[in-house]
Amino acid sequence: MKIFTAEQIRNWDWYTIANEPIASLQLMERVAAACSNWLLEQRYAQKPLHIFCGKGNNGGDGLAIARQLLTQDADVTVYILETGKKGTDDFQRNLELLHKYTSNIHFLQSADFFPILQLQDVVIDALLGTGLDRPLEGLIAELVQHISNSPATVISIDVPTGMFADKSCKDCICMRADHTLSFEVYKQCFLYAENAEYCGSIHLLHIGLHPAYYEATIAAHQIIESKTAQAICKKRNAAAHKGNFGHALLFAGSYGKTGAAVLSSKACLRSGVGLLTVHTAKCGYIPLQTAVPEAMVETDSNEQHLSAASADLLRYAAIGIGPGIGLHEETANVLMQLLQQAHQPIVLDADALNLLSIKKDLSALLHTDCILTPHPKEFERLFGKVANDFERIERAKEKAEELNCVIVLKSHHSFIACPDGNAWFNSTGNAGMATAGSGDVLTGILTGLLAQGYNTTEAAVLGVYLHGLAGDFAAAEQSQEAMIASDITAFLGKAFLHVSQTNV
Numbered sequence: 001m002k003i004f005t006a007e008q009i010r011n012w013d014w015y016t017i018a019n020e021p022i023a024s025l026q027l028m029e030r031v032a033a034a035c036s037n038w039l040l041e042q043r044y045a046q047k048p049l050h051i052f053c054g055k056g057n058n059g060g061d062g063l064a065i066a067r068q069l070l071t072q073d074a075d076v077t078v079y080i081l082e083t084g085k086k087g088t089d090d091f092q093r094n095l096e097l098l099h100k101y102t103s104n105i106h107f108l109q110s111a112d113f114f115p116i117l118q119l120q121d122v123v124i125d126a127l128l129g130t131g132l133d134r135p136l137e138g139l140i141a142e143l144v145q146h147i148s149n150s151p152a153t154v155i156s157i158d159v160p161t162g163m164f165a166d167k168s169c170k171d172c173i174c175m176r177a178d179h180t181l182s183f184e185v186y187k188q189c190f191l192y193a194e195n196a197e198y199c200g201s202i203h204l205l206h207i208g209l210h211p212a213y214y215e216a217t218i219a220a221h222q223i224i225e226s227k228t229a230q231a232i233c234k235k236r237n238a239a240a241h242k243g244n245f246g247h248a249l250l251f252a253g254s255y256g257k258t259g260a261a262v263l264s265s266k267a268c269l270r271s272g273v274g275l276l277t278v279h280t281a282k283c284g285y286i287p288l289q290t291a292v293p294e295a296m297v298e299t300d301s302n303e304q305h306l307s308a309a310s311a312d313l314l315r316y317a318a319i320g321i322g323p324g325i326g327l328h329e330e331t332a333n334v335l336m337q338l339l340q341q342a343h344q345p346i347v348l349d350a351d352a353l354n355l356l357s358i359k360k361d362l363s364a365l366l367h368t369d370c371i372l373t374p375h376p377k378e379f380e381r382l383f384g385k386v387a388n389d390f391e392r393i394e395r396a397k398e399k400a401e402e403l404n405c406v407i408v409l410k411s412h413h414s415f416i417a418c419p420d421g422n423a424w425f426n427s428t429g430n431a432g433m434a435t436a437g438s439g440d441v442l443t444g445i446l447t448g449l450l451a452q453g454y455n456t457t458e459a460a461v462l463g464v465y466l467h468g469l470a471g472d473f474a475a476a477e478q479s480q481e482a483m484i485a486s487d488i489t490a491f492l493g494k495a496f497l498h499v500s501q502t503n504v
């Protein structure tokens with residue numbers, strides 16, 4: 001699914017108005033009907049409804065929702081934030097219509113007029129939508145704080161008031177919604193970890209915006225959905241043998257961190273690779289052979305850490321390096337040798353990224369077939385501090401282009417930046433995956449997919465989606481609290497079945 005900017009969404013409205021054609025007031029009526037139906041279906045319309053409206057079109061939506069729900073005998077009180085300015089045409093027209101249905105309309109001129117909101121109350125936040133052009137201050141900021149601090153359930157229309165669609169609102173005042181009802185496609189702001197606590201659950205409602213605009217418009221970002229992953233996932237040839245699915249090589253583990261090697265090896269094998277060799281410190285030999293009998297183990301000459309790259313790199317279809325390798329000087333040399341000698345796709349994770357941030361010169365050796373998988377801290381060590389999630393995404397895109405490799409930024413909705421400028425947000429995954437070893441599992445999956453012949457972009461998109469989906473299945477079974485990284489690997493099979501459903 002494409003992610004549009006606020007401007008593209010506004011243009012989509014206007015395109016629909018001009019080409020369906022439909023009057024803008026009628027489009028607002030359709031927006032309000034989609035919201036009213038949701039409120040009725042979810043039984044929120046049975047509770048006392050407090051609808052707070054600004055004087056723009058977001059407020060117009062709120063007034064139309066109020067009228068539609070009054071015809072369903074809902075208990076509705078409307079509040080209009082008085083700005084001294086006239087409302088938009090569609091706002092004014094909806095206000096005239098609403099007066100025919102109720103006189104329970106209050107104009108808020110100061111905080112003295114704010115209602116006391118109770119636990120059973122439902123607030124509809126139609127104060128500001130995509131027209132926000134500056135941080136909230138003054139009376140509207142006080143109102144947003146008053147509502148957010150109340151025990152009422154808050155349902156924001158289009159966006160939580162105060163949240164910019166396409167830039168950060170970190171450290172600004174913003175409505176804390178329990179649900180956000182938005183339309184057709186995700187807005188960028190819904191996908192940032194820093195906004196998650198303000199958006200609540202996001203519900204995309206269909207309002208019949210013109211499909212031709214969606215088809216013709218190029219979006220800077222997309223969301224990875226089930227069908228995106230399905231389109232990438234290759235059907236396995238019935239007559240295949242293990243040689244068809246590649247031989248992966250993982251550089252993982254050091255003294256005290258052999259577990260990371262075990263986790264990434266198992267995930268690599270569960271991602272469909274034909275053969276796996278793990279290059280690890282000598283101390284990891286017995287644990288690895290015991291825990292992962294399917295893998296071949298090649299031990300380093302050093303007991304505790306990696307000190308030399310594999311002798312014959314040409315045998316392997318893809319390489320993964322990083323989980324649990326530590327930061328020893330000799331291990332940095334292994335990374336350097338690998339980047340100099342290996343021409344096959346390489347996944348760099350964890351300590352491989354930390355080594356890269358210590359030895360900045362190594363970045364020059366990265367190539368188009370590299371995938372970097374930093375979490376925000378590793379990203380900062382590599383590419384410097386950023387002020388907010390928006391900046392981090394922009395920096396990831398810049399760096400993917402500059403270094404000519406794929407960057408997978410692991411987060412609430414993991415982000416994939418490709419050197420050709422394409423970029424995706426993942427739609428799967430949950431907070432239970434913020435657990436030790438979860439990243440090692442992803443490294444294994446990505447290495448396994450690359451070994452099977454997926455290119456770096458395909459492997460990143462499919463791998464990140466499968467990793468998150470397996471995490472969602474694991475959380476459903478084990479709870480977000482109790483799930484551990486091995487559970488993600490255990491549910492990879494179910495994730496593959498889900499993704500390959502339409503491929504059989």
Ligand SMILES: NC(=O)C1=CN([C@@H]2O[C@H](COP(=O)(O)OP(=O)(O)OC[C@H]3O[C@@H](n4cnc5c(N)ncnc54)[C@H](OP(=O)(O)O)[C@@H]3O)[C@@H](O)[C@H]2O)[C@@H](O)CC1
Nearest residue numbers: 013028031056057058128129130131132133134135136158
């Ligand atoms: N046909 C359509 O387009 C459709 C649109 N739809 C709906 O319309 C919404 C967009 O409507 P919109 O463009 O009127 O903007 P909206 O967010 O209501 O208000 C913006 C006004 O607020 C003001 N303002 C800005 N920042 C401020 C601040 N910090 N603090 C205080 N005031 C501030 C600013 O006015 P100013 O104060 O600068 O004069 C500006 O004019 C969209 O989210 C969706 O819900 C749907 O019905 C589908 C059809």
Ligand SMILES: [K+]
Nearest residue numbers: 125128157159
């Ligand atoms: K709103």
